[in-house]
Amino acid sequence: MDKKREEQLNETLMLFYFAYRTFTKEPDRILEQHGIHRLHHRILFFVARKPNISVHELLKTLEVTKQALHAPMRQLIEMGYINSEPAEYDRRVRELRLTEKGEKLEMQLSNVQRGKMNAIFEEMGPDSEETWKKVMKNIIDIDNDNEGND
Amino acid sequence: MDKKREEQLNETLMLFYFAYRTFTKEPDRILEQHGIHRLHHRILFFVARKPNISVHELLKTLEVTKQALHAPMRQLIEMGYINSEPAEYDRRVRELRLTEKGEKLEMQLSNVQRGKMNAIFEEMGPDSEETWKKVMKNIIDIDNDNEGND
DNA sequence: CAACATTAGTCAATATGGTTGACCCATTTA
DNA sequence: TAAATGGGTCAACCATATTGACTAATGTTG
Numbered sequence: 024m025d026k027k028r029e030e031q032l033n034e035t036l037m038l039f040y041f042a043y044r045t046f047t048k049e050p051d052r053i054l055e056q057h058g059i060h061r062l063h064h065r066i067l068f069f070v071a072r073k074p075n076i077s078v079h080e081l082l083k084t085l086e087v088t089k090q091a092l093h094a095p096m097r098q099l100i101e102m103g104y105i106n107s108e109p110a111e112y113d114r115r116v117r118e119l120r121l122t123e124k125g126e127k128l129e130m131q132l133s134n135v136q137r138g139k140m141n142a143i144f145e146e147m148g149p150d151s152e153e154t155w156k157k158v159m160k161n162i163i164d165i166d167n168d169n170e171g172n173d
Numbered sequence: 174m175d176k177k178r179e180e181q182l183n184e185t186l187m188l189f190y191f192a193y194r195t196f197t198k199e200p201d202r203i204l205e206q207h208g209i210h211r212l213h214h215r216i217l218f219f220v221a222r223k224p225n226i227s228v229h230e231l232l233k234t235l236e237v238t239k240q241a242l243h244a245p246m247r248q249l250i251e252m253g254y255i256n257s258e259p260a261e262y263d264r265r266v267r268e269l270r271l272t273e274k275g276e277k278l279e280m281q282l283s284n285v286q287r288g289k290m291n292a293i294f295e296e297m298g299p300d301s302e303e304t305w306k307k308v309m310k311n312i313i314d315i316d317n318d319n320e321g322n323d
Numbered sequence: 324c325a326a327c328a329t330t331a332g333t334c335a336a337t338a339t340g341g342t343t344g345a346c347c348c349a350t351t352t353a
Numbered sequence: 354t355a356a357a358t359g360g361g362t363c364a365a366c367c368a369t370a371t372t373g374a375c376t377a378a379t380g381t382t383g
Contacts, residue, residue: 159188
């Protein structure tokens, strides 16, 4: 790989870092007003995406230990954002769902990000969305290939 | 925004999160072998991108306090990865540069990420690189617009 | 020159976010 | 009935960050 190519790729690394950091700033600000943090947001987000998700599934998705999940999850339940009830098919399993209040907050948080993405893709055209997604998927896939070699 | 569009955008949010997480995993593994962490990597990366960068500039780039920078920076200097010397133009200012050893480590860390990006863009074609970068730049710019309103 | 500002380094106190380890309880499965 | 699973919780620990307070050296400006 020549120097010039390396420079170009360095720019992508920088963009990745700055874009991600920027992307989480607004939600972080909103979260702080509610006295909660980024992991709370992730919980809300994934529970929103998959209602009735189990604690176990959530742990796998977020790649944290149950001890790490525990405190924020309890807060969210206590604050009335999340509902945790035993599953009918297996009463050990807790099914997590957003309450109405939880849905509202999740909306507020993710709308900021969805709005950003939407505005960009609208301006750049639908192909840009396809391309961007494909690149991101490839990044994720590459890692999954490595998974077996650990 | 209709439900279907919202779903599509949710996918982009998920991809962003997973892709970023995946992207930092390999470097994190390597860092751990050296007994250092992600902030060390960022320091190495930005010092590599801009040799003779000052501490102040680095702080602004990373958006951390000098106290947060202090420990990892001292380690990097003590471990011989970074050289810190008074600038000629102003002897208060420290000019930070990578040592040869530092360049090697930075190479090792960033090559993983550059290699990933390069492989993907090579497979998807040069337009994908342009598009992906443009999207990321737009994400960053949107935030900079907000900056003034704080 | 004296006063002030800037750059950098450091200590301390504090909060948070995560880890591992060790348990408990209820329920399901073998 | 014994073992495995899903979930919850306590404790100890460590890293990462913050704010605040201070020092020291050097530059800038009235």
